[in-house]
Amino acid sequence: MLQLATLINHHAAFRPDEVALVFEDERLNWRDFAARVDRCACLLRWLGVRRGDRVATVLANCRELLEIYWAVPAIGAVLVPLSPLLLASGLASLLRDAGAVCVITQRSLAPMLDEVRGELPQLRADRILLVDGASGDFPDYRALLGSCPEGGHSPVPVAQDELFNIMYTSGTTGLPKGIMHSHFVRAMYCTLFAAAWRMRPESVVLHTGAIVFNGAFVTLMPCFYLGARYVLLRQFDAVEAIEVIARERVTHTMMVPAQIIAVLNAPNFAPEKLASLEMILSLGAPLYQEHKDQLNRLLPNRFYELYGLTEGFWTILDRTQSLRKSGSVGSPPCFFEMRIVREDGSDAEAGEVGEIVGRGPSLMLGYYGRPDLSDQAIRDGWLHTGDLGYADAEGYLYLVDRKKDMIDSGGVKVYPKDIEEVAARHPAIREVAVFGVAHEKWGETPVAAVLLHAGASATASELCAWINGRVGARYQRVHAVQIMDDFPRNAAGKTLKREMRDRYNEGKEAGQ
Known part of the structure; x- marks a missing residue:
């Protein structure tokens, strides 16, 4: 048997006074952090969450999120971390796909969950907990921690091939997929x-x-x-x-x-x-x-x-x-x-x-x-x-x-990274992303979107000429340069090239 949640109790036993977690003004030692994990585990069991059930979190970084990360596997349940940047339809589809029976989130997202609750019959209102205070039908996570029966429970033994979590892909290439990781x-x-x-x-x-x-x-x-x-x-x-x-x-x-x-x-x-x-x-x-x-x-x-x-x-x-x-x-x-x-x-x-x-x-x-x-x-x-x-x-x-980012220009494979490496050397460019757009002659042609350093001065045409004068082949020349205030990114901070491509095409259609 392999139970990762025993790590927390191990450190609480052998390194109780060492600092485990620092978040803003909070500093928890291993003894205190283990006590919080245990209280959370007891709360989940009191709410009827059982071994194999899916528990979703929809939270920005906070101390509670870390204690939930360890409490869920401690009762043999499955962790499903979701981004608080999701829109209602996306959140509902992932909660439905995972079959989540409990959601721990924040008050700012309560209206969205209230909106989609009818699409999630397996999710009871009393199992939608808010870490920063009750709202409507949804109870306060912190208050429940103080009112549920006392704990002192031991982590549930699990086999090493049992599910620890379902991680949903960021969705940069289509609908997110739930990636299953075992305790092993x-x-x-x-x-x-x-x-x-x-x-x-x-x-x-x-x-x-x-x-x-x-x-x-x-x-x-x-x-x-x-x-x-x-x-x-x-x-x-x-x-x-x-x-x-x-x-x-x-x-x-x-x-x-x-x-x-x-x-x-x-x-x-x-x-x-x-x-x-x-x-x-x-x-x-x-x-x-x-x-x-x-x-x-x-x-x-x-x-x-x-x-x-x-x-x-x-x-x-x-x-x-x-x-x-x-x-x-x-x-x-x-x-x-x-x-x-x-x-x-x-x-x-x-x-x-x-x-x-x-x-x-x-x-x-x-x-x-x-x-x-x-x-x-x-x-x-x-x-x-x-x-x-x-x-x-x-x-x-x-x-x-x-493979999905490769540009086929006149039958020649063009790799955006090759062009990005050249553009990144320009002293005014802080970040660059190259993507392919449709071209009536070549099929596809590269476009470079750039972010400039603070205080830098350069025009799109100047940057385009600079890049095209330094790439290694004619087919790597960019069709245009877009200067942007910021790139669209997912929760992980990854640049969403597909969204940039769509915006560029929309702008072209609008004659911008």
Whole structure:
């Protein structure tokens, strides 16, 4: 039997006075955090939540979300973290798909849940709990914690292949799919990532983004496994993140590329303020070489990069290789295998581009309720990622692009990442995203959307000429440059290229 929720009681028994969690003005030691997890578990059982039931959270970062994350598996139930940015129709469809019998959320979302409650017959009003006060038919989570029968219960034993959570994909490529992770898979997150990041019980781990997306578990699970200190921000703010790192002596942090860029350009950025860091992990999307070089120059021997899918395959660029293999996203960890395959399914040679295929002990159980999609993704035990890349002679992986993002211009494959790497070198450009749009002659042609540094001055036509004068081939020239105030992003901070493409097309149709 493998019960991850026993980790909390273990640390409460053997490291009770060590700080477990820092959130805003709250500092909880392991004894106090374990007591809160136990109270939450007792509340859920009192409400009738049973082993195997789905418990959904629809919350922004808060202390309650972390205690729920550990209380749900403690009673053998299944965690379903959902983004508070969902609209009513999307929220209803995911709650219905997961079969959630309990939802813990916030008052600002109560009207939306009231609106969709009729579509969710399995969800009773008394099991829609609000962490910041009752509203209408929905009770106050904190008040119920104080009124439900006393606890002292032990975590329910579960088999290692039982469900720990259902993580819904961000929906950047269509309708979200529920990715099923077992207790065993999450245990692999604990142990393998703890070793990869060189974490220890004395580490201080900062998380600045939303913890509802799977990338957060890359540092959350090893931190709680080791009994290290977890510092959580309510939301990402580059200036605040720098000050917290300096004040708390943070040793490990992970960010998506847009957050790393924002930190590097923050008005209070100074390498000495980040001197305590032993790891700066980039994940979620490729960090452009320009920014990797800047980071390695200003904060040497700290940069790691993770390429990974929630479905369960990873490669890791270790800090010891971040200069020697700076264009790479690393190699598969121990117990993982990787292949690069051609369209006919045969293995590609070193340096030859193909689809990235991998397997290892973190593979998902499948997509919830969609065995057809599961069979498409995992074939003969290998996860087909839909990403394009190549391996060098040493087995290090180099990303080329997503298959879905590849642009077919006049029969030639154009990879947006190649153009983005060029554009990112322009001194006025802070971020760039390249996507394909329809073209009457070439079929598709690339367009670059950019964000400028504060105070930078450049016109779209100037940037277009600069980029087109430096790309490696004529077919990589961009048709247009759009200067934007910000990019549309999902809860994980990933750029939504599909939405940008749609906006561009709408603007063209409107004659803008």
